[in-house]
Amino acid sequence: MTLADPRLAASTHGPFTPSVFHVVGRAQEAPDVVTLALESAEGRPLPFKPGQFNMLTAFGVGEVPISISSRPGHGPLMHTIREVGAVTRALCRAALGSPLGVRGPFGTDWGLDDFAQSDAVVVAGGIGLAPLRGAVQALLDRAGLPMGPRRVVVLVGARTPDQLIFKRDxxxxxRRGQVAVTVDMAEEGWEGNVGVVTHLVDQAAFDPNRAMALVCGPEVMMRFAIQALIERGVLPTSIRLRVSLERNMQCGTGLCGHCQLGPYILCKSGPVVTYPQASRLLTEAEL
Ligand SMILES: Cc1cc2nc3c(=O)[nH]c(=O)nc-3n(C[C@H](O)[C@H](O)[C@H](O)COP(=O)(O)OP(=O)(O)OC[C@H]3O[C@@H](n4cnc5c(N)ncnc54)[C@H](O)[C@@H]3O)c2cc1C
Incomplete structure (x- = not known):
């Protein structure tokens, strides 16, 4: 019996034992970014909330934290992964049918139940759109309903057009909400906006008094996007951001302490935090 054998996962329990999932779909989002669709080998779907992450194991290589990029209750579990090192390379190259380990879900979520009658403003940079994808889908599904947002505004920035992920989404x-996209550097054939995502915040149609904002991307982008939101009049307490892309998370359960930053154990009190919780981290530390 190998580590990837579903019988092993079925015979053991505990937060550190990965469940075996199989790759049932692959999509190349950008030259170095792949979305993997996964299904449980034991036929047990994983309940989760948008914004949470899993620890994914490439057997024989290692385990890394990766956000869930699908929405709950709709088909396979999806993760969108940028290839930066050994483990992400193995995950991005996993062929259809291969087994991967999944532990989770871990961490805080975007808290979409607080978005009733709000103007939901989603600001994403680069691969930062991955942890927001399930939230956008859920918000659009609820838009106009009593417990849903009044409108959904999605503002996306990427370095170049070929780095834009989820183009079909x-x-x-x-067609269902307000979407604006910008790139830092245009390429031939690009007819859209050029410039930083913060300019989109200035131009977007939303009521700052009703706005609830979700922000995820590189640290510098989050810093400027949040500043632009606050200058538009959005309350700091109405801004949520996803920190910790570069934090070292290992156990996912708050035990090992590798992801501690000041008073926060980020795998438990994050990765989604409110701006007041994060403002000290944003000014004092690399996220
Ligand atoms: C809560 C959480 C959610 C995450 N969600 C996602 C996700 O949805 N998609 C995704 O692609 N990644 C995500 N990450 C980042 C991902 O976990 C790392 O890229 C991964 O751990 C790198 O492992 P590796 O073995 O491939 O590379 P390593 O060998 O660990 O790193 C290779 C090189 O890349 C650098 N590096 C590592 N991680 C990053 C990073 N995030 N950004 C920039 N440089 C980095 C290292 O410093 C090193 O130089 C998330 C991280 C956290 C903490």
Missing amino acids: LEDWS
Whole structure:
């Protein structure tokens, strides 16, 4: 019996034992970014909330934290992964049918139940759209309902057009909500916006008094996006952000302490935090 054998996972329990999932779909989002669709080898779907993450194991290589990029209750479990090192390379190259380990879900979620009658403003940079994808889908599904937002605004920035992920989703979302995309550097054939995502915040149509904002991306982008939101009049307490892309998370359960930053154990009190919780971290530490 190998570590990837579903019988092993079925015979053991505990927060540190990965469940075996199989790759049932792959999509190349950008040259170095792949979305994997996973299904449980034991036929047990994983309940989760948008914003949470899993620890994914490439057997024989290692385990890394990766956000869930699908929405709950709709088909396979999805993760969108940028290849930066040994483990992410093995995950991005996992072939259809291969087994991977999944532990989770861990961490805080975007808290979408607080978005009733709000203007939901989602600001994402680069791969930061991955942890927001399930939230956008859920918000659009609820838009106009009593417990849903009044409107959904999605503002996305990428370095170059070929680094834009979820292009088909962006088209779909633009038919159901307000979507604006910008790139730092245009390439031939690009007819859209050029410039930083913060300019989109200045131009977007939303009521700052009703706005609830979700922000995820590189630290510098989050810093400027939040500043632009606050200058538009959005309350700091109405801004949630996803920190810790570069934090070292290992156990996911708050035990090992590798992801401690000041008073926070980020795998438990994060990765989604409110701006007041994060403001000290944003000014004092690399996230
Ligand atoms: C809560 C959480 C959620 C995450 N969600 C996602 C996700 O949805 N998609 C995704 O692609 N990644 C995500 N990450 C980051 C991912 O976990 C790392 O990229 C991964 O651990 C790198 O492991 P590796 O063995 O491939 O590379 P390593 O060998 O650990 O790193 C290779 C090189 O890349 C650098 N590096 C590592 N991670 C990053 C990073 N995030 N950004 C920039 N440089 C980095 C290292 O410093 C090193 O130089 C998340 C991280 C956390 C903590």
